[in-house]
Amino acid sequence: MMTFTAEGELEEDHVKITSNNTELKIGLFSSDYPTPEEILLSSALSCLMLTVYYIAREKNLKLNSLKGYIEGTLDPKGFQGDPNIPPGFLEINYEIEVSANNKELLQKVLEESERRCPLKDTLTRSIKVYVKWKII
Structure with a gap:
């Protein structure tokens, strides 16, 4: 752990x-x-890109280039208190541009990267979150 x-x-x-x-x-x-939202998106994008790099290295695949873009959409009415709208992201979209000479191996690396990326996993699965308030 x-x-x-x-x-x-x-x-x-x-x-x-x-x-x-x-x-x-x-x-x-x-x-x-x-903003916290921009930091979260930056973390999610860099996590997926670094996962691709890590797995490509594991499989001896040299990447020629790796660039990414991510955007998240939220409705600010949720943060402003509207009980009918979630306060967080409603959708997150990645766009990754990647190049390597071995396209077949690259495809396997990308599929495995989506499965193994810690932050993509965290964003797409329900996790336990606890908040402990200390009033002083």
Whole structure:
């Protein structure tokens, strides 16, 4: 088992997150900082791309190029309190452009990457989430 962690503290209109000795500043929509939604999409895209790289390396497939794009759609009315609309993403779409000389092996790598990508798995399956509030 592996455990990943992050710590955060509110600083005016953004949250300063520290994870793996790296600091990120995350803000609300229309702030000068990336939003939590943009960070989630960035993480999901990089996770799938790095999974492709990792599995290609396992199978001795040299990638010529790997580029990606991701977008997520949400209805802000959910965040604003409308009980009939989920507050989170309604749909996420990846678009990955990849090149390798061995197209047959590449196809196998891509199929396996979709199955093995930790964040794609997390986004597509129900997981347990617990919130523990400490009122001080």
